[in-house]
Amino acid sequence: MDAIECLITRRSIREYREENVSKQDIENMVEIAQMVSCWENTQPIRYVAVLEKELKNQIADECTKPYPWNTENIHAAPALMIICTIKGLSGYEKDGTPSTTKGTHWQSFDAGMAADHFCLAARTMGVGTLIMGRYDEEKIRMILHLPENYDISCIIALGYPKLVPAASERKPLKEVLLIKE
Ligand SMILES: Cc1cc2nc3c(=O)[nH]c(=O)nc-3n(C[C@H](O)[C@H](O)[C@H](O)COP(=O)(O)O)c2cc1C
Numbered sequence: 588m589d590a591i592e593c594l595i596t597r598r599s600i601r602e603y604r605e606e607n608v609s610k611q612d613i614e615n616m617v618e619i620a621q622m623v624s625c626w627e628n629t630q631p632i633r634y635v636a637v638l639e640k641e642l643k644n645q646i647a648d649e650c651t652k653p654y655p656w657n658t659e660n661i662h663a664a665p666a667l668m669i670i671c672t673i674k675g676l677s678g679y680e681k682d683g684t685p686s687t688t689k690g691t692h693w694q695s696f697d698a699g700m701a702a703d704h705f706c707l708a709a710r711t712m713g714v715g716t717l718i719m720g721r722y723d724e725e726k727i728r729m730i731l732h733l734p735e736n737y738d739i740s741c742i743i744a745l746g747y748p749k750l751v752p753a754a755s756e757r758k759p760l761k762e763v764l765l766i767k768e
Pocket of ligand 1: 598
């Protein structure tokens, strides 16, 4: 698959085949995803893969109660990736002072870049993904025993797609692109 096809055909996947995502698949995806650009090469992202079904379903049942559609999304997927960002690296000097006036903005920026790189890496391997932003961060931290300096930036359901939906409509170019000539 070439890069343009990969970019154009990426979709959020919510229906998956029974087939498991293997530890080897995960390692391959993260190795590719790790090539993403980041703040001063601080490499602040940690990838926590949940392949054990009971643990994944516990996260679905206990950490997404107010968002039942995400409970369903996680149950439907064979695996879950938790994208974590180590606090205080992106956008900060080594002594902890902020490098810009934008506070934690650069941490979120790096997390978004990493999440997208991960989803595209998965796509090249035929694995579908769904980024989710609604969940109970503290409950996930407790269940997975994540360190306090990890921010959970997003969670990503993943698996081999059963159904690939049509692309949702995009805004016209004239609304999103401004060219000063
Ligand atoms: C930051 C972010 C948070 C999202 N959160 C959720 C979510 O909690 N639940 C969900 O079903 N989809 C979620 N999505 C998926 C979006 O709804 C989806 O990307 C969008 O509708 C466009 O569809 P596409 O990804 O197939 O192009 C999220 C996507 C992003 C990037």
